Amino acid sequence: MENTNCYHCGTDCGRSPVEYDEKAFCCNGCKMVYEIFSENDLSYYYELQSAAGATPQEQEGKYDFLDAPAIIEKLLEFNDGNMQVVNLYIPHIHCSSCIWILENLNKLNTGIKGSQVDFPKKTVRITFNSEVISLKQLAIMMNRIGYEPQITLADFDEKPTNVDRSLIYKLGIAGFAFGNVMFLSFPEYFDLNTNQETGGEYWLNEYQDLFRWIMFFFSLPVVLYSGRDYFISAFKGIRSRMLNIDVPIALGILVLFLRSTVDIIFNWGPGFFDSLTGLVFFLLLGKFFQQKTYSFLSFERDYKSYFPIAVTRFTEEGKEEIAQIYEIKKGDRLLIRNEELIPADGVLMKGDGHIDYSFVTGEAEPVRKKSGEKVFAGGKQLHGAIEMEIVKPVSQSYLTQLWGNAVFNDEKSGRFQTLTDSIGRRFTIAVLSIATISTSIWLLIDPSLALNVFTAVLIIACPCAIALAAPFTLGNMLRIFGKKKFYLKNTQAIEQLAQIDTAIFDKTGTITTSAKSVANYEGLPLTEEEESLLKNTLRSSNHPLSRSLYDLLAEHDIEVLEDYEELTGKGIQASGSKGNIKIGSADFVGSPSAQNIENTSVHIRANDAYKGCFVFRNTYRKGVAHLFEEMGKELQLALLSGDNAGEKKRLQALLPATTPFYFNQKPEDKLHFIKKIQEKGKKVLMVGDGLNDAGALAQANIGIAISENINVFSPACDAILDATKFNELYSYIQASKKAMRIIKMSFVLSLMYNMVGLYFAVSGQLEPVIAAILMPLSSISIVAFTTVATNILGKKLK
Structure with a gap:
């Protein structure tokens, strides 16, 4: 009797297969999985790869431990009442069919909002609504379809090996x-x-x-x-x-x-x-x-490679201080301003939370939080400042994961990895052709050596060294850049940086620094109540001008605002017990003298009456003139600013004469400007402050956010550069180009090795075991070469 294989998992059905829909199954479990997939329009799973599934193992009460709140709390990455995120290890993940079905779990249950597979780690990150499907029900459902999650709590407090x-x-x-x-x-x-x-x-x-x-x-x-x-x-x-x-x-x-x-x-x-x-x-x-x-x-x-993110922490005396994010510990009280990221789990102590958890869950609707409620790492505060107390230590690796969240990946991948894969495939075809031809010739000359020749050719010419050159070179460059306070999201960012031919800079907060800003007030004097309201409103903002003005104003008692709204590219409006206020551009507040102010200015309207403005004299970063001069030799440069043209003369004296300036640019104008340049075939680098420039940073081929003291974390950027290293930006671009040359040199070395090895293999002078020893040695030599070369390159960087 001919054996019949299970349609779902491929195992032998034995003498009594379970028949359903003209298909044979080894058990009712596999049949049930097929029914589930068919009912939910997921039968395409079997077209991707036949017999890709696994027989589900039903065990009564196996996941009962997931009813315990303490265990659930330990397993979840994120838990905001009804929306939860869990990362599960699935040992059975092995092919494209597995990825496809696991990333379509939302079709099996409406409570599942989304799922993302990490194939190398065999994990799936699932966002689900606990009011519709509990964690226990989720585990049971995955077990029923043959993807049993392996859940252990023994090592949850330690980093997995x-x-x-x-x-x-x-x-x-x-x-x-x-x-x-x-x-x-x-x-x-x-x-x-x-x-x-x-x-x-x-x-x-x-x-x-x-x-x-x-x-x-x-x-x-x-x-x-x-x-x-x-x-x-x-x-x-x-x-x-x-x-x-x-x-x-x-x-x-x-x-x-x-x-x-x-x-x-x-x-x-x-x-x-x-x-x-x-x-x-x-x-x-x-x-x-x-x-x-x-x-x-x-x-x-x-x-x-810690991100250069700093947060505002309260001292024991109640004073505000700037602290690096990895210095934050349990029990610390933090001030989270508008648009700032919550760095760790904590409890809201003061203020109204309007928290955007889209960084974590992909859901764009902000969640309202009141004093005493729990807030979670990865959320972004909107509409004003809040105070919170940390209940869990900051997890830097979690922020790394957040930065690389697929929700914010906009397909900016470079072509180099694809090029490597393409070389590997073509090389394999060439190797198989050489092995076949040389073996055929040796069958005519000396049949006893034909097998040795065939095997030696296959082994010696394996393109492993070619496949290793790019990831090891770029991986080591990531580490080196991190030590230099230049933090890149992934290896593709290095390649993109090496390919740019156009660099666009924002002005405020990018080439200017708020550390030494000077502002003069022009207009009607502010009352003490109005100045207090101004100070407390600025306290909630992260805009560079807001931070500069906040530091310049006198101390006032901290007051909780009743209402706060920050309009990107325009300004802030807020209200409190002492009245209402509007702060921002002349047009936004309705300044009667909007055309007379040429310098960078912040206008004030308090209690529905225009008061005046603070006029800033910008302080430019050290080395900005030299940086533009060096970059201008090879790249096309441009400056986009949301400010007016008041600083144009100073900029013309400071920057190369060929640099074009564009003023009064709204965030959407910057984005469209970059898109228009890209349509002409240009590879664009955008350098901004990470706040008003998020759209432009995301649109550019590579976006770099400048971090100074307090950084607004933005997944839209591909890299974060510490402000103290701003004048070294061009050397980092040059280093990226040299890293690509190192990869090309590795390709040449690998090709030379293969040509020499193939000569001895085809001529019958190379035993297979010697070829087997030489192959990993070639891979090790390529890794050693790339590591040494990139380390030498790194030592030359400041």
Whole structure:
């Protein structure tokens, strides 16, 4: 009787398959999953990859522990009453079908708002409404469809390890087998089966067949367990009509094993079991080295490249002070201004919270919070300032994750990674062609060497070194830039930075600094009540001019505002017990002398009467003239400002004559300006303060936010530059271009290595086991070259 495989998971259905919809299933569980997918219009899952599912394992009461509030609180990343976010580890994630179904969980239950898969880590981050579906029900639902979440609480307070234990086991087994096979092959190496003096046979000859079969059995776990990932990867690549770099490796392992087995069955020779086990061992050794290096780079990025975000903390005496975000601890009381990010979980102590959690959940509707309610890390305060007390330590790695949230990824990925993959695929085709042609020729010249040639070519020409060059170079540059207080979101940002040909700068808060600002008041004097209201209104704002003016005004008692609204690009309006006030541009407050003020100014209207304005004399950052001069030699520059043209003469004297200036630019004007330039094929860099420039930063090919003392965290930007390093910006751009040259040099080195190796392999002078040793050594040499080269490059940066 012909065996029938399950339509869902692919396992043998046995003699009594479960029939449904003209399809066979191994059990009712798989049938139920198929029904669920069909009812919810998710049957496309089976078109992506046949038999991709797993048989669901139902266990009564398995997730009852998820009813405990204390456990739920520990598992959740975010919990705001009805909206919750959880990150679950799903061991069964293995293919594109898994990603597709897990990112469409919202079709299975309306309570699930969204889900995002991290394929390398095998995790899925799910946002769900706890009033519709509880965490327990979510876990049960995922288990029913064959994606059982692995939930353990033992290590939740520790950072999960990046070490893949299965790789260690595979490497250990391959190493053990390789050592023993080499030992058993000594008689064959030194021809110890025959006595050279007498021509008779040694006693070892009696055990020759036994030794060969022992070597066969040692190779079985190496092929079936240690090397299975190469077969799986190659099979998936071929099935997807893609030739990945594992195809020639898997083919080489398979050919070695089959040929060696045939040799000992027909007593043609000892086979190539030593080459086979050595090949897998050295391949896994190279992979282990790569994994350890990646873990090191990940550690460097997660824990040492702190964002330069500072927050306002209250001292024991009640004074406000600026503190770095990683200095914040449990029990600290913080002031969170308008548009500022909440850095850690806490309790709202004063003020009305209007918190935007879209950074975390993707939901744009602000959540209202009152005094005594809990607020969560990642939320952004809108409409005024609040005071909160920290109840959990700040998690810097959480902010890193937040910065890279898929909600804010706008497909700014560079083409270099795609180029690397493309080279890998073309290289594989070339390798397979060379291996086939050279083997065919050797079958005519000397058939005994044909197999060695075929296998050696497949091994020596593996494009692993090419695939490693880009991630290791760019990963190390991320770490180096972080040490220099230049923090990039990902490796693609480095490539984008290397490709720019146009740089656009904002003025206020970007090339100007609020640290040394001087302002003169012109107009009717403010009463004490009006000045107090002005001070308290400015206290809630994060705009550079607001911060400058706040620092210049005299101290006043802190007052909670009744109403507060900040209109981007216009100004602020607020009201309190002492009246109402409008602060901002001349047009916004209705200044009668709007045309007479040329310098940068902040206008005041208090209690429905225009009072006057504070006129600022901008202080420009140190080195700005030299920076523009250097950048102007290679890049097209432009300055966009929301202010009027009052500073134009000073800017013309300070910046290169060819720099165009655009004043009175609203945030949407800046965005459209960049879009228009990009339509002409330009690669645009936007440098702004991260507040009013969020749209422009997001539209540009790469956006850099300047951070000074207090930073408004914005996922719209691709990089954050500490204000003290502003004059070094061009050197960082140059370093990015040099990093790309290092990658290209790595490609050339790898190509030269492959050409030399292929010569010896095609000519039959290279044994497969030697090729297996050289291949990981080439990968290690490329990694060493890129690491040393980027470190030398990093030492030249200030």
